[in-house]
Amino acid sequence: MTGIIEQERYTCAIGAMQTVTAIRRAIPILHSGPGCGTMVSGFFERAKGYAGGNTAPCTNSGENEVVFGGEAKLRQVIQGSYQVLESDLQVVLTGCTAGIVGDDVGQVVKEFQEAGKPIVHVDTTGFKSNNYVSHSHVVKAIIDQYVDRFHQGQTRTRNQLVNVFATLPYQDPFWKGNLSELKRILEGIGLQVNILFGPESGGVAEWQRIPQAFANILVSPWPGLEIVQHLEQKYGQPFYQFPHLPIGSNETARFLRGVARFAELEPVRVEAFIAREEQAFYEEIDSLATFLLEFRYGLPGYVHVIHDASYVVGMSKFLLHEVGIVPREQFIVDNTPEPFQAGIRAELATTSSKRTIPLTFDPDAGRAQEAIRGFRHPGRGLLIGSGWDKLLAQDKGFDFLSASAPSPYRLVLTTGYLGFRGGLRLIEDIYDRVLATYK
């Protein structure tokens, strides 16, 4: 899909500088025009991390670099980065200017690599893809140009260790909380986890252990698939894919059982963990059910979600079965490549044997809004989307939960929606917004 986009919900390839920002003590170095860093931090907001935003070094390429090439300037800025900033890993990301001009960024970076610097480069020329895609490119670049230096020929040496690739840092506003819950539940069934991003990862030392893992786990419909396929080829690590965000008890249990079968884990331990978690989860739903069934002043009965594929499928399944909110028309706005769309449709179709959930793939969220304006469903509606959708929700009289980027009306720190705990948190957030409408 290459048509126009109104109200963009993701950004261009260089948006993957946030992937770098999410690695402890890693710094992005931009070889780009002056505005790219500001555009990225403006899109995500409050996403500076260790050295993103105004801290990120940038060549700020101008007319001179566009006409005569920017390699000399890049070299200077990289040198300066070592003098000025403390870092364990440097990732050079190119923008449109360098991409069109054709600077040999690899050659410049190679000079530093040969001097032993932990530096890698990746082509994130803005127009070549978007951040859902280039996230994988950044991760692959780090693996090939950095991680690989630490692998001594022996791979898959630790038979409990897995690398986990799930959600995109910052593009998923709940990435920190989601990764934290993922790590908790995978450890709960007996695995050791390289979570790689965020405060619960061990930074570059953890990245260095990637080849030691016996397998990879991908929790995503399509972004990141390239990474685990690459690792399969490179280090012979098989992968297990769960194709959407497991939210709530049903899907999380299904996810864990899938992982357990794949990894041939001891079923007793796995089932014991799931049982404990299920019990805690349903203890809450049990006491909530009275409210959900009896609250006489009105609660939402149906939902539209405008989000990426992982959330749309994950939320639809969860909200229908575990909360009792019926998913109506759903909109996937992550520019899902065509080959993946059928699989995602099929997965969403398994949500219920007695209803069809209409699904649209279109990154032009303005069109999604136009469609939603036209729908008429009985009962009270809930809209889960981005900050762009607040006014639409208001116009339609919907309850509104801001849960996708960009999200200017909501502050998220370490909240997550994944897993048993995330499901409960999602319930809290939805009904917090609902109850706040009662004055």
Place this chain on the structure above:
Amino acid sequence: MSTINLKNPQVEVREHRLGSITGFEGAASQLAGCCGGSPKERNRSFSQCLGCSTSNAACTVILIQDAAVISHGPVGCSGNLHEYAFTYRVNGVQRGLEHPTQRRIFSTNLDESDTVYGGERKLAEAIREVHGRTGAKAIFIITTCASGIIGDDVESLASEAEAELGIPVVAIFCEGFRSRIWTSGFDAGYHGIARKLIKPATRKQPDLVNVINFWGTDIFTALFGRIGLRPNYITPYATVAGIAQSSEAVATVQICATLGSYLGAALEQVHGVPELKSPAPYGIQATDRWWRELGQLTGRSREVETLLQEERAAFLPRIQELKALLTGRSAYVTAGAAHGHALIAILSELGLRVTGAAVFHHDPVYDSGSEQSDSLQAVVRDHGDIPRYTVCNKQEFELVNVLMRERPDLLLARHGGMTLWGAKLGIPSLLIGDEHFGMGYQGLVNYGERILEALENDEFVKNLARHAVNPYTDWWLKQDPYLFLEGARP
């Protein structure tokens, strides 16, 4: 003086048009008053992310009530524009807009094949689609590095669409790589507006004064009302029709010459609307000068004197009290050019000692060419020299180094991201977003109260300083802060 030429689709960037620079360190007096001459630019061999012209151009057009905006580029080039949609909705209340509507912001979403075969067909289709979808009264196209380098003929496409659709379709040339001074984007936006939106006056409205501003609270309706004038705010919250009639105004004022230099000059040179030349009314002396010039331009000198008297009576006593409380405290300023000078004036007026400033760029002259508009000169003359004045386009590494040395009692900033480092060092830090907040006599009271509050409530910054993460090397923090500036002392 730059001659406004509306025949050209593009306006030159500030570096070339005004001789503006982004690198300087020294005393403010060395830089002030070089009107006509051009200070020498000093480049940095290490740099961090700057702002982008396309974003600044966008802010001159997105908030026009009945307009739509198309970013002609990859999807990332409109990444931060949702922030203006938020601003529009949230600040609408302060500008008398009961029901702010959704901002209509589009990207042509250029991909790799477009950079090979050109993005023109896509843009042409986008304009028609946006017209059909939004019914906007004007469509603005903002360009990007990618569309600029591949050489799409945006001007011709806009003109063709304009003829076909019967509404202004305005090409705005604001590619990020053209300028290190992101405020060049303001000029680009205003150039497009002056070319395509502002109509020749068919009558004059002797009580109408154009106010070039951002989205600050509406203070001018009340203030101007006292002397029989009405503000015509341009361009945020204006309508396409309201902007068209700005040629009918009796004068143009601007809250910040960094913002309005080009549009003020265009209105004067092309439509004969005189531009008020004195620097914006921040600080007592600048305020008096500004109002008196407005009185002269509009034939209301007597009314202005009455207004100033009333303002003095209302606010001077509290200003004196605040000054007594603040005198002797030191402050450091980091902000855009003219507004940075305004902040220095405010702080000085309130008795604080401004020991230094990191101002994002320097325009040796504005488009009017008037020496009277030299706001740095005015502030040095009114309040004395600023010993460590630097021109630094948001280079955080320099700012952190300087703040470590200066350890001022207060950091006053106007640009997102800059207060963080004050706070991390335990320095009370303040950013006021509303550009009208500090204006006039009342503005001094407003600022004085807020500064007192910031100085008093420093528990948060003191605590943050104990826990803050600092990515800068010890080596760097011991170096001269301007080590990476061209021609630095070794």
